[in-house]
Amino acid sequence: MWRNRNVWIVLIGEFVVGLGLWAGIIGNLAFMTEFVASDFHKSVILAIGMLAGVIVAPLAGKIIDASSKKKVLIGSSIARVITVFVMFAAIAFDSVLLMIVFLILLQIAATFFMPAIQSIIPKIVDKKDLLSLNGWHMNARTLSRIVGAASAGLFVAYVDLIWLYVVSLIMYAVVLVTLFFLHIDESIVESKTQKKESSSFKEVLPVLKQYPVVLVTLVLIVVPILFLGSFNLMIMKIAQMHDSTSISGLLYTVEGVGFMLGAIAVKYLGIRMKTGTMMFSLALLIGVLQSLLFFSTIEIMNVVIFAVFGFAVGCFFPTTMTIFQKQMPAEYHGRFFAFRNMIDQTLFQLVLLSTGALLDWFGLPIxxxxxxxxxxxxxxFFMLYLKSKKYSLAFE
Structure with a gap:
């Protein structure tokens, strides 16, 4: 796998685009701090960008399935580069409205880019290497988050805001250039049947009913999202409970390190366990870890919970991605991954809002x-559901 040039292009591309993304995120927060006083208004502005991605997802999935995925990646990368100039204008004119336009356009570009990448991965490696590559792909994203957020946070303290977006522009341009060296087999049979199959985003839902394993896996993603969607709120609550700001940094660190170790270890766990067994075991483990937050008043317990959770999620997401890539027919990959990303973004928003209310009403332990x-x-419930359908839980 490591001798495959396409693998390196995908991993390096994910890392570099993440650096650009996080430079932009830190820049956005700094810009809003200066021009938007209300925290609620800030959250609304950020939500508008995500909403744009949800709205465009059906079109993105349809286009990805009907087109060359390499061309979609290049097109969305060109859009990213152009979008940064909108933010340059926002800074020049101190315009929050232009910043909102920037967020919308950037999210739309990402809505095309991410499902296309997820659809390409099964085309560049053998099935036996899918789990490993998905793990390393997650690691590249996590590492870019750690390095990008830390570097941009330091950078913004010493230079003008516009330079963060210059960094973003450079990173996006580098990714655009590397994508031209991507070589994948995208031979498309121009039959009427295939054209019909790629015609509608709505056709994904009936297909899901034919593949109960995919449907169950899609629903079980709710389990880690309950934790991830409320992640920042929970850490702030823990810091408040223990009257300690240092614990926040510690929890972010142990979770990040745990995630990276999990994404590496998943390859070796996959050798010893069937994919289905591993997914259900990890989902149960995450459920137990969430329950253990009942003891969040004990400081060391929080460190253990977040470290093990990072490891479990680092294993869980590559496992579920591998299930999707293997079980879902290739001709539906673009629409399916666009649908999956749309569901993820919607769930994150719902979990964020509901967690805030629950924390106010009942506190973190409950x-x-x-x-x-x-x-x-x-x-x-879903373990029993698959058994009732005569499916083995130890599926590949």
């Missing part, structure tokens, strides 16, 4: 216990 019990019941 909220964590409620999330944990829900996750455990959901996982056990």
């Amino acid at each position: 909220t964590g216990l409620a999330f944990g019990l829900f996750s455990l019941m959901l996982t056990i």
Whole structure:
């Protein structure tokens, strides 16, 4: 796998585009701090960008399935480069409106880019290497988040804001150039049948019913999202409970390190365990970890929970991605991954809002216990569901 040039292009591209993305995110926060006083207004502005991605996702999936995925990647990368100039204008004119346009356009570009990358991965490696490559792909994204956020945070303290977007522009341009060296087999049979199959985003839903394993896996993603969607709120609550700001940095660190170790270890776990067994085991483990937040008043318990959670999620997402890539027919990959990303973004928003309310009403221990019990019941229900359909839980 490591001798495959396409693998390096995908991994380096993911890391570099992440650096550009996080430089832009830190820049956006700094810009809003200066021109937007209300925290609620800031959250609305950020939500508008995500909403644009949800709206465009059906079109993105349809185009990805009907077109060359390499061309979609190049097109969305060109759009990213052009979009940065909108932010240059926003800074020049101190315009929040132009910044909103920038966020919308950037999210739309990402809505095309991410499903196309996820559709390409099964085309560049053998099936036996899918789990490993998905793990390293997650690691590249996590490493870019750590390096990008830390570097941009330091950078913005010493230079003008516009230079963060110059860095973003350079990173996006580098990714654009590397994509031209991507070589994949995208031979498309121009039959009427295939054209019909690629015609509608809505056709993904009936297909899901034919593949119960894919449907179950898609629903079980709710389990880690309950934790991830409320991640920042929970860490702020823990810091408040223990009257310590240093614990926040510690929890972010142990979770990030755990995630990277999990994404590496998933390859070796995959040798010893069937993919289905691993997914259900990890979902149960995450449910237990959420329940253990009932003991969040114990400081060391939080460190252990977040470290193990990072490891579990680092294993979980490459595992589920491998299931999707293997079980879902290739001709539906673009629309399916666009649909999956749309669901993820919607769930993140719902979890964020509901967690805020639950933390205000009941506090972290009860909220964590409620999330944990829900996750455990959901996982056990779908284990029983697959068994009732005569499916083995130890599927590949």
